[in-house]
Amino acid sequence: MIQRSIEATIRDDLANSGKIIIVYGPRQVGKTTLVQKILKTLPLRVLEVNADQFKYHDVLSSRDLARMKELVGNNELLFIDEAQNISNIGINLKILRDNLPELKIIATGSSSFELANKLKEPLTGRTSTFQLYPIALQELAARHTPFELKDRLETYLLYGMYPEVLTMEGSDRKIRHLRELTSAYLYKDVLQLANLKHADKIVKLLKLLAFQVGSLVSLHELGKSLEMSHETVNNYIDLLEKGFVLFRLTGFSRNLRKEVNKMSKIYFYDTGIRNMLIENFNPIGLRHDIGALWENFLLAERIKKMEYQQLYGSRYFWRTYSGAELDYVEERAGQLSGFEFKWKAGKQRPPASWPDTYHYASYQLVNRDNFLEFVL
Numbered sequence: 001m002i003q004r005s006i007e008a009t010i011r012d013d014l015a016n017s018g019k020i021i022i023v024y025g026p027r028q029v030g031k032t033t034l035v036q037k038i039l040k041t042l043p044l045r046v047l048e049v050n051a052d053q054f055k056y057h058d059v060l061s062s063r064d065l066a067r068m069k070e071l072v073g074n075n076e077l078l079f080i081d082e083a084q085n086i087s088n089i090g091i092n093l094k095i096l097r098d099n100l101p102e103l104k105i106i107a108t109g110s111s112s113f114e115l116a117n118k119l120k121e122p123l124t125g126r127t128s129t130f131q132l133y134p135i136a137l138q139e140l141a142a143r144h145t146p147f148e149l150k151d152r153l154e155t156y157l158l159y160g161m162y163p164e165v166l167t168m169e170g171s172d173r174k175i176r177h178l179r180e181l182t183s184a185y186l187y188k189d190v191l192q193l194a195n196l197k198h199a200d201k202i203v204k205l206l207k208l209l210a211f212q213v214g215s216l217v218s219l220h221e222l223g224k225s226l227e228m229s230h231e232t233v234n235n236y237i238d239l240l241e242k243g244f245v246l247f248r249l250t251g252f253s254r255n256l257r258k259e260v261n262k263m264s265k266i267y268f269y270d271t272g273i274r275n276m277l278i279e280n281f282n283p284i285g286l287r288h289d290i291g292a293l294w295e296n297f298l299l300a301e302r303i304k305k306m307e308y309q310q311l312y313g314s315r316y317f318w319r320t321y322s323g324a325e326l327d328y329v330e331e332r333a334g335q336l337s338g339f340e341f342k343w344k345a346g347k348q349r350p351p352a353s354w355p356d357t358y359h360y361a362s363y364q365l366v367n368r369d370n371f372l373e374f375v376l
Contacts, residue, residue: 002139002163004034005308006130011038013128014104020093020123021106022083025132026244026269027184030163031108032081034132039079044104047075051085061087065099068092076104083107090122097126111189111243134161134270136304138376146372153368154284157297160272171281178276185273190243201226202236209237209246209266210277214292214327216263216319217248237266244269247303252316252329255357260319267296269303294343295327298366301375302328324351326363336361343368 014021023031039046049056049071059071060080072078078096083089089107096103119127137149137156144152159165159174162181168174186206191199204226209217219230219237226233240246246268253261268274271293275281284290299315306313313332319325328339338354338361340346350363366374 001033001037002030002135003142004030004132005136005139005304006132007034007038010034010128010130011041014038014042014106017128018101019128020097020126022119022127022129023106023108023132024129024244025108025110026134027110027189028162028164028181029132029134031110031132033163035079035081035106035108039077039106042077044076045074046077046079047072048079049081051080051082057086060089060092063088063092063095065095068096069100072096072100072103076102078103078105080105080107082109084109084111084118088118090119093119094122094126097123131307133300133304133307135163135166136161136308136375137301137372138305138308141372141376149372150368157271157284157293158275158281160270160275161300162270162272165272174272175276175281178272182273182276185243185245190239190245196236196239198228201228202240205233205236206240206245207277210268210274213267213274213289214265214295216260217266218263245273247299249299249315249317249328252318252331258320258322258357260321265317267299269300271297271300290343291341295341298341298371298374299328302330305375318354320353322353324353326350326354338363339374340365342366345369 010021010023013019023035025031049060051057051060056071059067062068080086080089086092093105093107096105140149159171159178165174165177168177186203187199190196191202196202205222208222208225219233223230223233237246237248241248246266248264248266250264251259251261253259274296280287280289287293303315305311311332313330316329316331317325317327318329318338326338327341330337330339336358338350340350340363342365345367346365348365354361354363364374
């Protein structure tokens with residue numbers, strides 16, 4: 001059992017805060033496993049509700065306190081798994097919280113946009129929210145040495161960091177699982193819940209984005225390729241972000257005339273998912289996209305690190321119209337930091353225009369030798 005970084009914080013909140021605990025994240029990252037592990041250690045009577053089962057929907061969407069009390073009975077903790085499946089879940093949890101203040105409540109959900117829409121307004125000030133990602137390197141570091149992490153790096157890059165993928169032996173089994181996972185990503189969470197009209201278009205969009213990882217993305221060009229408006233493309237990308245499939249970086253700019261800031265770069269939360277979309281699991285030595293793959297992997301791990309260690313800041317890339325660029329810029333606690341990602345050893349100095357423009361900013365080259373300090 002891999003110790004998840006947010007386990008101790010959830011346990012502490014559950015014991016001391018009195019708030020409803022919400023755990024978001026993609027399917028199959030271990031939300032249910034994590035919560036069940038925590039619950040096993042508590043001396044409480046627990047009612048576990050799987051909201052995939054229709055029998056619970058009527059009661060938990062009823063706004064009827066008497067009926068919900070019948071469901072809860074004398075249990076001291078209510079755990080609702082896949083809570084986004086229940087209509088009006090937010091207002092019903094509010095009724096439970098306000099009328100049964102001693103009842104502890106945990107809910108998980110795999111679709112942030114759907115669950116957030118149902119929870120945000122009714123439960124303002126009543127929740128502690130956590131996001132769970134695929135396994136983070138910092139979680140693996142508790143059981144593996146730095147040498148072992150570096151030795152397994154190619155496997156992480158090719159097949160990603162999903163718990164089940166990490167524990168499977170053999171590339172065929174890993175790929176088969178990623179194919180099923182990719183299908184669940186595309187169809188169940190994003191297409192069905194958002195009620196999209198062009199299911200085939202969003203699949204094609206994802207494939208195009210997977211090929212463009214690390215490059216500037218033109219919504220106009222994507223729209224042309226897909227025969228859609230750039231507004232529709234942007235809406236689909238927004239849904240894919242909220243469904244934990246991908247994330248985007250915008251351009252950092254203090255000088256609008258010199259710096260690119262109106263286009264984005266798009267990355268995937270998991271490199272295994274990305275490689276499945278383009279159906280490329282070739283070894284690192286045979287790949288032409290290793291630079292983009294390395295960049296994607298490091299950024300996804302950095303996001304996990306920042307989220308789990310509660311390091312709040314803004315993330316960008318930096319590029320000038322004259323061609324100078326940095327892969328990643330982080331602005332946090334008044335400090336501006338620039339990073340360049342290289343699979344092989346590269347120049348230790350930043351583009352001259354970076355320190356010239358931002359003389360107070362730091363710079364670091366991240367490669368295979370020193371990447372662990374960046375992500376751990």
